[in-house]
Amino acid sequence: MRPKATYLSLLFLLCYTIMASQTRVGGVVKDENGQALPFVNVIFNNSSEGTTSGENGKFYLQSENNHTELKISFIGYQTEIIPLPQKSNLSLEIVLQQEASSLDEVKIIRGKTSKKNNPAIDILRKIWKNRRDNGITAFKQYQYKKYEKLEFELDGIDSSVVKNPIFNGMEFIFDYADTNRITGKTILPVFINESVSRVYGDNVENKKREDLLGNKNSGFDQNQNLIAAVKDVYDEYNVYNNYIKVFDKSFVSPLSTTGINNYNYVLSDSAYVENKWCYNIIYYPRRENELTFKGDFWVNDTTWAIKKINLEASRDANINWVKELYIEQEFEVLNDSVFLISKDYFQANFSLTKKETSKGVYAKRTQVFDEYQFNLKQAEGFYDKQAYRFNKEVYQRGQDFWDKNRLEELNRAEEDIYVMLDSLTSVPAFNRIYDIATIAESGYVEFNGWDFGPVYSLFDYNEVEGFRTRLGGRTYFGQHDPWRIEGYLAYGFLDEKFKYGISGKWLLDARSRLIISGGKRRDIVQLGAGLTGNTTDVLGRSLASSGLVSVGDNTKLSHLNLNTVNLEIEPWNNFKVRVGASYRELSSASPDFSLDYYTDKMQSNIASTIKQTEIATTFAYTPGRQTSGFGVEQNVINEDEFPTFFFNYSLGLKDILKSDFDYKKIQFFYNQPLKIGGFGRANVSMEAGKTVGEVPLGLLNVVPGNQTYFSMYNAFPVLNFYEFVTDTYVSAHFDHNFNGRLFARIPLLRELNLRELVGVRAVWGEISEANKALNASEIPFRAPNKTPYYEYSLGIGNILKFLSVEAHFRGNYYNVPESRSFAITASFGFHF
Template identity: 60%
Template sequence: MRYIYLFYLTLFGALSAFAQTKVSGVINDESGNPVPFANVIYANSSIGTISNDDGSFYLESDQNFDSIQISFVGFKSQSLPLTQSATYNITIVLEEEASALDEVVIYQGKTSKKNNPAIDILKKIWENKRENGIYKFDQYQYKKYEKQEFDLNTIDSSLINSRIFNGMEFIFDETDTNSVTGKTYLPIFINEAIYRVYGNNESNKEKEVLLGNKNSGFSNNQTLIAFLKDLYKEYNVYDNYLKFFDKSFVSPLSRTGINVYNYVLADSSYIDNKWCYKIVYYPRRKNELTFKGDFWVNDTTWAIKKIKLAATKSANINWIRDIYIEQDFDVLNDSIFLITRDHFMSDFAFKKKDEARGVYGKRTTLYDDYAFDIDRGNQFYNNDREQYIEKVYNRDDSFWAQNRMESLNKDEQKVYKMLDTLKTVKAFQRLYNIGSILASGYIEFDNFDYGPIFSTFGYNDVEGIRVRAGGRTYFGRNDPWRIEGYTAYGFKDNKFKYGLSGKILVDDRSRLIISGGNRRDIEQLGASLTNTNDVLGRSLASSSLITVGSNTSLTNINLSTFALEVEPLKNFQIRFGGSYRTLRSASDKFSLAYYTDENQTAIKSEIDQTEISTIFTYSPGRKTTGYGVERTIINDGDFPRLFLNYSLGVKDVFSSDFEYKKIQFYYRHPWQLGGFGKLTTTLEAGKTFGDVPLALLNVVPGNQTLFSIYGAYPLLDFYEFVTDTYASVHVEHNFNGRFFGRIPLIRDLNLREIVAIRAVSGSISDENQALNASYSNPVLLAPNNKPYWSYSLGVGNIFNVFRLDFHFRGNYFENPGARKFGVTGSFGFYF
């Protein structure tokens, strides 16, 4: 999904709003140092903001005000008159106060954790948070209206006159300033959706039914809609951690909040006839995933009435310059506070400098029509299979007029009209096509996509330079069938290779899919422990442009497959397949030869093998988009995956050589550990029953490339360890800058520390050893005396896109050519 993120980051833009009073500036102390997290409000109102890390602020309202008030603990409050509707770039100097402001606000800088009335109130919130909102009921349901918008911000003459917008200048006719940042922005995209949400707190299950969806210019695009929905995940401010953009921010209402936030009791007042306290909070340290802002809390239920959260600019998160959140809650039956409005705004930008151009992403969610304790039974929630209903994406105007919980303003209505016009402009079509290539890796033609373009070039020691051309049929996002294929040519071996596959969706409810294909190519079989007979699959190890040492241990493969796949339960797939493959060495420096008689006098160098398999795959929490034969995963790497494969080698069918049984298990689980980062654990185990030669054994995956490949052992050469019974574990933890963020100078680089450890134990039987007719390359060796292990120390987020891993071998130094140390790297666009 990282390419989709890049695509929409460069393509989308801003929404217009009208305001009557605007003011911006910077707040300093008497020494000229900025005062971060100071309160700025319009006089005699509750409309305000908090200054940024650098003391800057922007405040806007659609009402008229004649002055603002500035205050911060330890400083004298100050009032500043406003003589005009827009007052920009003012400098405010706060004087330190010699004595305490009053008995309530007595803190300066870091607030005390003791004798602090704000923290006393916070403890009341912790005690009562499970007694508030929808959690108070066994079952709940409500209606939800969601509006998502993208705006291009920091509009100036250089952008307007840019060649990229030649022929599209009319889109700049309407611009305005953002009410949070004060930046000029231009609207370009809007998506609306209506849902009915059902939940059961007893079984902890929830079901969301889409009633209608509409967007500007990209109608019926489920991939875009699902991507946006995953980008702006649902969250609960009462949780200890709030996950945005794959990062866990500490909630100001968290039980651990007192360790990372300062809290000040700033005010008290009636809000909707409820007496509430206002608490201001701000971070204790820089570079942590924290917020600044304030919240109002009721004095009897200790429920949140209003809350504002703004991410600090020093937070260790990429491509995000600002995050701003507002939530409002209403009272049901005079006691239960339910969320009624949630507004989320983020500012995407390649640079965090204020003058840098970026894209606003906004989501406004409204909640209404609550109902409780209506039991719908477990079957209602278990039947959560998504189906494509065309009318849901093509609702008429009367549906939206009836179901919108707030009307579109004039500027939001203009977005729909503008995109309709833009689609007819050739310049926009070119821009859209470029973004589409980045997002999918394919170049689109009428009913055919060429690609993936990222696989065009490769290199290995057998083929030399390798070029590849391929494509797939594409009639729409929900195609019930698809054919794809490729051809490749190696300039060293002067041979053509190819692959061709097809699949058809027979039943969309059970997702019964029939597939088959044939491939003749060169492959690195020793690149994965747990693998399947994928017709078009190819590992990075097979054609990496940069390698460590020579890579001649490649295999010529002629593979034909046929399979039936079904999904009886959501995210649980069963695949029945059969395959026939011919395997032989692709190099005279590598041998797959084996003995065919007990006296070891007859040798065969080619293997013909028929195999049938049953594969079970379960991915709880996986989110996909698309209703056709192929679906796109939108939360890749964010859910556990369990894989079980039982294979049966059949002898003498199509001249098949061996009879055996093989079982393989794979379990990968990412764990979000709140402020401690993300832990990823992987376990693999397998066993082959029966006597088989090298080509059918399990090779511990080495890595002779300079790229970090998850699941591979970076200091092992290909075929360094070969097993018929194995167990492997890989543990990797990304601390997300928790320690680097506390080291002066280094913390400003926003680096992220990563540690990993890998271990594998396995054995190979004497019978399988005896089958091997090669005495040099490879020598069959298994890590059976003791587990082989290595560890890695990594530094991520270098220049926001690069990661370096430093690997250290733990044992088996006596192996021929054993590498004790190595460095690999990888590129990626991560938040």
């Protein structure tokens, strides 16, 4: 089994017995003129179970309890009590009459409404004032038990799906169809994962620890990569925060201190909710296409704490692949004052389009919290401890454990998922679909104990090798493998030469993650494509194979003969220390390019091959990084969410294995993703380095240019390869994605859900006269030492939901021969 989106992709490929709830209602709310009424409050009478109508006036509501009446209300309209003669009433058409005193006063409109004399906003201000006195933040330390249930369901199960040939041999799965409790649609449950954890936290030291006590899932037992991939679909959020992060987007919370600029609020009702007098407030967005919700919440009249809240993303919100998004939270009262979250429900409908009839996959998460304890300080080092070995017992808990620790009972349909999935994984047709999904996601074809791939690197092209084919593979016995071997063999049809790379790594100690590794590579590479450590990668795909999408000819390629051995340890969580030794030989791979250097002061002798032995010590710190797996390779769960600090000290050793040069190289790298609330997301990175000693072109720091039409991380798209060469440098990159905040205000562009991209990057560097004197190549040693070289870019993202195009402009140094002043790059990806 493989991690991440393989399993999510599989659920899209798999698409009639309905388990009826006690009470189900659905329909549409209109006014006297037949116009649909959005954001109307719909609740079961004499209860707090309710919802709001959508922007098309439609609603659906179900309850496990028996109800006989439905209450429909909204300010400016007469409240209607609708009898429910049956358990299922799904075609209601409800007409609300306007109150005589409010005929011209209340309208549901986009745009600004008055904030004066609005009791809902007065209540909102009291929520802001008291929010830090509620929840676990009111205590120094806390701990609680958490039960979590993750589920996936196929949406839109109808006769066309049942008869689809893809399900031949799997028809029995449709006997397990059910009804979604939020939308009322017929769905097919296809996956469930349950877990029980004990969570500890310290608000003074800002530390948190979660111990997994038990885990159970259907069909993929003990697959921790799958579990991590499923969990990564969901984000932790706090409705009291100004922004609620869902996937990689920051939605404005209806409880935000800036919420009155994004939402309209209406005080709708007041009632007792579990012996607490509460006000009911309806909220809805002021503008279209923004990352906002609609819904309602109940707030207590003394503590001004939220008792219940639901949040539904607007259908026109600028978010890809998600047709519906719904959040629901409930809170309990502690000591008659502090409100603590007791239940959190999240649901998203993933679909290729947002059309009403489109089919998709529902992802659901239910979290239940109990057994709260506070102000119990833990021993020194408690939060630094972490599991370092795979504990099978956690994934093999018996029924007695689940009967005791489930904080919410499974319904009949959820219990049946275990039976259905266990049967499905033994069906050959299902396994064929799974294999196809695995190849599409990982790029590897699975065999028993080893994988073939990646298949995406089978064919490439460059000016030196012509068309090139590459075959590769890796060992894979399981996600907790203590060792792994990878390799590839390539052949160029123009130069008629074989190339290869092979590496191996072994986990010596799981607690400290002590790993020894080594490898060898003989290949053609593009030097100068990155500032940090770009010539010691044994298996990386080289930019030499990008000739089909290059700007102009690129013959500045090099032969690399590399041997490496490394020892790595992780003494603290996410802090890695690595010591490595390498020996490499570098020479030109093209007659139009040279790495030549002078070997004497008189510049009378020239060498064309660089032979270099090097010892490098690196330190990497990635605070907040989350991983899964306990083997020699771990999968990162929360990519693009944590900062990275990297420091490298390299020592070149002359005469060791006939090495040519003595030098010292120091490099520092810092990368920081940023979520800037409603203004989108950004990424900032900085690099700095210095080489002490006299070295030739192949060992200097070339400012990374980009002569391809594809975006390259931390490269300069308007620079050609080898345009600037340095031995001392400082560079910085800033890229920002506004997530459509500006385009959402332009009517003609609003519906396209495009996203604005801006960027700026700069580099300063210099090159010593001694290093210039070594240069016998045809590359002029030019450095941006007078003023920093800079570029800026403007772009449009989310074109057709997967394409981004950026225009890059040169800021200075226009007089460099053969320089470019403008470049276009594109990138592809599936982003929310």
